[in-house]
Amino acid sequence: MIAEVSLEQFTAENVTRGGVVRLTVGRKLSPEEFVAVAGRLGTPEPFGLPKYRPDGYPPEVTLIDTHGDGVTAAPRGFGEGWHQDSTFMSAPPEYTVLHALDVPASGGDTSFADTRPALLSLPAEERDALRGLDLEHSVLGTYRITPKDAGKTLGELSRALPRTRHPAVFRHPRGGETLLLSPLYTSAELSAEVRPLFDRALDEVVRGAVVHRWTAGEILAWDNRVVLHAASAYLGEERRRLIRTVVRDAAGCAS
Numbered sequence: 001m002i003a004e005v006s007l008e009q010f011t012a013e014n015v016t017r018g019g020v021v022r023l024t025v026g027r028k029l030s031p032e033e034f035v036a037v038a039g040r041l042g043t044p045e046p047f048g049l050p051k052y053r054p055d056g057y058p059p060e061v062t063l064i065d066t067h068g069d070g071v072t073a074a075p076r077g078f079g080e081g082w083h084q085d086s087t088f089m090s091a092p093p094e095y096t097v098l099h100a101l102d103v104p105a106s107g108g109d110t111s112f113a114d115t116r117p118a119l120l121s122l123p124a125e126e127r128d129a130l131r132g133l134d135l136e137h138s139v140l141g142t143y144r145i146t147p148k149d150a151g152k153t154l155g156e157l158s159r160a161l162p163r164t165r166h167p168a169v170f171r172h173p174r175g176g177e178t179l180l181l182s183p184l185y186t187s188a189e190l191s192a193e194v195r196p197l198f199d200r201a202l203d204e205v206v207r208g209a210v211v212h213r214w215t216a217g218e219i220l221a222w223d224n225r226v227v228l229h230a231a232s233a234y235l236g237e238e239r240r241r242l243i244r245t246v247v248r249d250a251a252g253c254a255s
């Protein structure tokens with residue numbers, strides 16, 4: 001269940017507590033209004049990969065649009081597969097905020113899974129093994145080459161893409177332990193030795209997943225240190241359009 005909050009309750013503390021929260025605005029906000037609402041959680045920032053910067057929007061806004069150009073708007077397929085946002089960066093954004101503008105009659109849902117109950121329900125020896133684990137995160141596997149990359153060789157491109165390591169378990173600055181698994185960015189790099197433990201932890205997390213069906217005019221915000229999320233594959237013809245920003249938490253970053 002995703003808790004519904006009022007604008008007054010739309011705070012960093014409450015997003016972390018719930019993992020993900022829903023704010024019903026009831027209308028489509030302008031990009032500027034949207035950034036102001038997101039700013040209640042901390043400092044809105046531009047997307048980590050400067051690639052997706054739609055013209056005519058504030059720099060903090062990314063556009064997810066099935067009918068966009070796929071170059072300045074994030075293309076179809078963006079966010080499909082379980083992940084935590086931009087964990088290929090050394091300081092990933094703590095919160096992500098999405099505002100639905102156009103929603104198809106069916107499909108285009110987003111799933112969320114809280115890592116905290118999963119971590120608690122794992123056997124103690126697996127939890128301890130996870131505490132000793134460091135994972136490599138890379139954007140290489142999901143990176144799309146677009147006209148913006150013209151003139152660079154594949155080697156140059158892949159060397160320039162961000163990659164980093166994060167502990168699989170860390171202390172959340174707002175309290176408790178969480179898991180940073182982000183399989184979309186880590187799974188290609190897992191060693192045969194680590195994979196069984198990783199898969200058991202991931203299975204336990206996604207067992208508790210909730211599927212969110214979007215309504216136009218609503219806002220969802222989540223804590224990337226706490227929940228994994230995944231866009232479902234949407235192949236329909238109807239437009240699916242959301243605006244997105246990420247927010248830096250004054251309380252400190254994920255790792």
Ligand SMILES: O=C(O)CCC(=O)C(=O)O
Binds near residue numbers: 064080096109230232
């Ligand atoms: O489009 C979606 O449902 C979610 C995309 C996503 O992963 C994100 O915005 O971080």
Ligand SMILES: [Fe+2]
Binds near residue numbers: 083229
């Ligand atoms: Fe995402």
